[in-house]
Amino acid sequence: MSDQPRVRLYSRAGCHLCDxxxxxxxxxxxxxxxxxxxxxxxxxxxxxxxxxxxxxxxFVDGSQHDFWRVDETRLRTALTR
Incomplete structure (x- = not known):
């Protein structure tokens, strides 16, 4: 089992969409x-x-999942598969 987080968020400072x-x-x-x-x-x-x-x-489990916006339902689904 990996100690790596399943979700990675790439962002930048001052980005309201990132927030x-x-x-x-x-x-x-x-x-x-x-x-x-x-x-x-x-x-x-x-x-x-x-x-x-x-x-x-x-990224979820090493694969790009979304960009610009994160859909809560879609992320939850990806993490519960």
Whole structure:
């Protein structure tokens, strides 16, 4: 079993969509007993280049799940499969 969180949120400071996505991710993960981590894309030139126009970007179990907005129902479904 991995100690890695199942959900990763790629974000950047000052991003209102990132703030909204974080609220949804925190809520769903807390309800389901899952953990998540968050990575600031501006700290890594490769991530900044890859995701700059799509943040926030969420990954579930290593695969891209959403970008711009996080749908609470869709995230919950992905985590309970």
């Amino acid at each position: 909204q996505a974080r609220v949804v991710v925190e809520k769903v993960c807390a309800e389901l007993g899952e953990s998540f981590d968050e990575v600031d894309i501006d700290g890594d030139p490769v991530l900044r280049e890859k995701f700059t126009d799509e943040v926030p970007v969420t």
